[in-house]
């Protein structure tokens with residue numbers, strides 16, 4: 082055992098040296114030695130390290146990465162090492178030794194970060210990929226579950242439904258998203274109006290801190306616990322697992338989708354939807370999705386709005402609600418489909434009703450493409466003229482999408498400072514702008530991103546201002562970045578107040594306390610304040 086693992090270490094050392102991670106070979110020898118010292122004999126870190134010369138390196142690197150923009154870019158941005166720990170003690174060893182030997186790490190759970198921050202970096206780095214830390218245990222008696230950070234939300238939903246048809250969890254819509262990123266940045270889905278965000282329903286967590294200790298809610302304290310339930314955990318440590326509070330779902334829910342093109346009155350309906358969707362009964366979530374489509378009559382390009390809905394109840398209860406508040410949509414009994422909550426997860430995930438629940442366990446994304454996304458919050462309904470300007474810009478592109486998700490309900494009852502996610506009362510809905518494309522290359526990328534930026538500037542008058550708020554989980558580096566982690570407070574507060582409003586200051590305070598040396602960092606991590614640090618030491 083000992084011999085084989087030290088042989089492995091020497092082999093690794095040679096591999097590392099040959100790919101010139103080493104500025105000084107002793108550093109890396111020492112790093113690997115440190116890892117072996119801190120590994121437990123039953124779970125040595127050496128068995129979960131992938132170097133670029135390993136034949137599995139590329140497939141592991143690409144496995145969960147979602148945005149092709151960051152897979153095709155130069156290999157200098159790729160990690161020098163990928164760790165795939167399967168035991169929390171390995172995460173502790175990786176953190177202790179990386180910090181000691183100044184190895185920059187990125188933490189990856191589901192790999193869905195819009196700007197690739199979990200798997201690419203301008204500076205030499207290693208990935209800690211939590212794909213093998215993903216067990217889930219559901220306790221139906223206690224109506225809670227422990228979920229490890231590398232699990233996808235599809236896996237979480239599946240494991241809940243396996244045990245109970247009347248419990249669920251309010252998180253994201255796409256099943257392949259990881260709970261490490263999703264929960265720590267807020268995380269909303271189609272039960273947001275009834276139960277709030279995923280982050281609002283976390284009751285405990287295990288986190289490896291910068292000293293390699295495993296902390297729970299009690300030992301980390303309420304400040305740090307608060308920070309990781311909406312402030313993005315990547316600035317504070319490695320989340321190993323979450324304890325979540327499950328919520329009640331009825332045994333029968335109702336879904337419907339009604340789509341209308343511009344010719345069929347899409348603009349009027351979207352306009353009207355803005356007055357209804359955040360005020361209607363909290364059991365009803367109606368998302369509006371704007372896209373480009375072909376008109377069925379002429380085949381010509383047109384705009385289309387789809388109203389995709391989940392109602393936590395049956396059709397008999399839904400129809401009168403809609404008749405009273407949103408008759409313009411013309412919902413009829415034949416549009417309504419009753420099903421179980423877990424079937425509605427598949428419906429929203431875009432799977433056909435023939436598909437087995439097992440697709441939720443499939444972590445591969447059906448498609449990978451190049452994309453750029455942004456977000457906005459809307460406080461006042463956008464005028465019809467404003468909406469027409471959106472369609473005009475849409476028709477210049479191939480596959481633009483705007484997803485408008487209503488808030489209101491439970492979201493209005495939670496104060497702005499309850500968690501770092503501040504976008505509560507006063508926000509009618511969140512906009513996700515998404516543009517996907519298939520062509521490779523810088524030129525295509527710049528053209529499409531340019532279009533997205535023009536749409537975003539067009540929207541400025543219609544959305545929240547001072548700050549123009551944004552959602553952390555719809556990461557957008559156009560809002561500003563840290564410069565190798567050496568960022569002034571003022572510079573970071575530009576994007577920081579967009580994501581967190583006044584909570585930004587408290588996040589900086591927590592960061593300065595728990596990670597003063599800024600070990601956990603990326604292009605948009607919370608800065609620690611050097612001045613405070615100095616004062617403290619004196």
Ligand SMILES: Cc1cc2nc3c(=O)[nH]c(=O)nc-3n(C[C@H](O)[C@H](O)[C@H](O)COP(=O)(O)OP(=O)(O)OC[C@H]3O[C@@H](n4cnc5c(N)ncnc54)[C@H](O)[C@@H]3O)c2cc1C
Nearest residue numbers: 190191192193194199253254259261262263268269315320
């Ligand atoms: C197809 C798609 C659908 C989406 N749908 C929704 C949706 O319905 N609702 C919604 O709210 N959001 C949605 N999102 C956005 C999503 O919430 C964010 O992209 C989220 O950060 C992804 O988490 P992840 O673990 O998959 O990503 P990763 O890329 O692995 O991580 C994202 C960030 O979190 C950090 N991080 C990850 N794991 C940990 C950990 N264990 N400890 C500390 N830091 C960690 C990473 O370092 C990185 O900074 C969607 C994104 C995509 C691509």
Ligand SMILES: *[C@@H]1O[C@H](CO)[C@@H](O)[C@H](O)[C@H]1NC(C)=O
Nearest residue numbers: 127128129130131135136137
């Ligand atoms: C790749 O790395 C893994 C994990 O360290 C190891 O088990 C495997 O043997 C390596 N494969 C090759 C071909 O070196």
Ligand SMILES: *[C@@H]1O[C@H](CO)[C@@H](O)[C@H](O)[C@H]1NC(C)=O
Nearest residue numbers: 372373374375376380381382
């Ligand atoms: C619209 O039609 C064009 C060509 O007729 C086709 O390439 C495209 O895929 C269609 N778009 C949609 C959304 O169906």
Ligand SMILES: *[C@@H]1O[C@H](CO)[C@@H](O)[C@H](O)[C@H]1NC(C)=O
Nearest residue numbers: 439440443444445446447448
């Ligand atoms: C998982 O999904 C991918 C993408 O849709 C698909 O290619 C693959 O066959 C699926 N795997 C299983 C086991 O179903």
Ligand SMILES: *[C@@H]1O[C@H](CO)[C@@H](O)[C@H](O)[C@H]1NC(C)=O
Nearest residue numbers: 564565566567568569572611
């Ligand atoms: C960080 O920024 C300060 C002030 O701009 C500068 O003096 C210092 O050299 C920078 N440090 C690094 C490591 O870039």
